[in-house]
Amino acid sequence: MERAELAEVVRSRIAQVVGVPVDEIGEGTDLRDEYEMDSLELMEIGTRLENTLGTRISADDLLEMRNVGHCIDLLHRRVQERV
Template sequence: MTTRDELALTVRTIISNVLGTEVDDIQEPTSLYDDYSIDSLELMEIGARLERVLALRIEVSDLTGAHNVGHAIDLLEARQAGRA
């Protein structure tokens, strides 16, 4: 199992790769909808990449329900720990 910091870096890196930004531009308070106007295809690509890297099944609601990047990390951390 990865630490929260490792998970956060993985999530931020995947998001930045999909959106074409720098990793440092993506922080936990970042809202992908408000700050980047992310569309559903980008969100699905992020989800697919996270599933591959983390070897987790990620529900669409995990991604669409996240208020910001930090909330998404929390949801993924809980999923890894088997709490969600």
């Protein structure tokens, strides 16, 4: 999966959980600061992404993500490792 395609998937799943249009979620978006997300909401995003991508995302990975772009980069590496 190309990074751009993965970015759309990630942004879409985040938008579903946050309840905002996808175009409001950019790579620089900090979910904790801008949407006051807690660990349970981050876990919900992680679960949706795991189900969509078929790859494991640890709780530690979710909690250390600084912004959406960091999330995309991490997942892109994981998806590429599977290929």
